[in-house]
Amino acid sequence: MTLVKFNSENNKKNAAVPSLNSVFDSIFNDTFFSDRMVTRVPATNISESTDHYHVELAAPGLKKEDFKLKLEGDVLSISVDQLNQDDAQDRTYAKKEYSYSSFVRSFTLPESVNADQIEAKYQDGVLCINIPKREEAKMVTRQIEIK
Structure with missing residues (x-):
């Protein structure tokens, strides 16, 4: 080749x-x-700590009421359904780059999550979702003695 x-x-x-x-x-x-x-679609960071999974979705310019979070089985869906309203009707744009429209992001959650205690907050343009792990799935650390 x-x-x-x-x-x-x-x-x-x-x-x-x-x-x-x-x-x-x-x-x-x-x-x-x-x-x-x-x-x-908004950029997303996914991380894991000892007892939680963390999803951070960068979506500036929205309100917390714009988001819909839905959990179906093991799939977490984040959606925004927003209409573009042009308040400046007397303007003619040469270039218009920012406009927020509808999107859906879906993530398949592992079996180790505690779906009943998922929490979300929207602050400073970032939607933060904390997904707790079940007790048996939390990382256990222990010191191993060397013989």
Whole structure:
């Protein structure tokens, strides 16, 4: 198998119509265009401590009432269903990058969670969900004697 290294600079120089390549590059590399090609869901951090799992979802500009958390079996779903309202109807935008719309993030929880005691809070643009572990699933640490 032969790997061929792609060098976009060489392709621009050797192209039959170099200006055409730069037009396509400017269209497809534009952040306005490329942002719309990527699904917009909030970034999430998932961590584990001794007795909890922690899910942190970055969602600035929302209110805690905008979120819906649902647990079906072992799947935790976080959703926001928000309508975009354009308050500035007298403006014509050249570029409009921030708009919050609907999204759903789903996470399959391990069997070791205590689903009855899941807690969530929204503060400073971050939704924090603390998922406690069952007593038997908590990490036990002990000192092991070396003989």
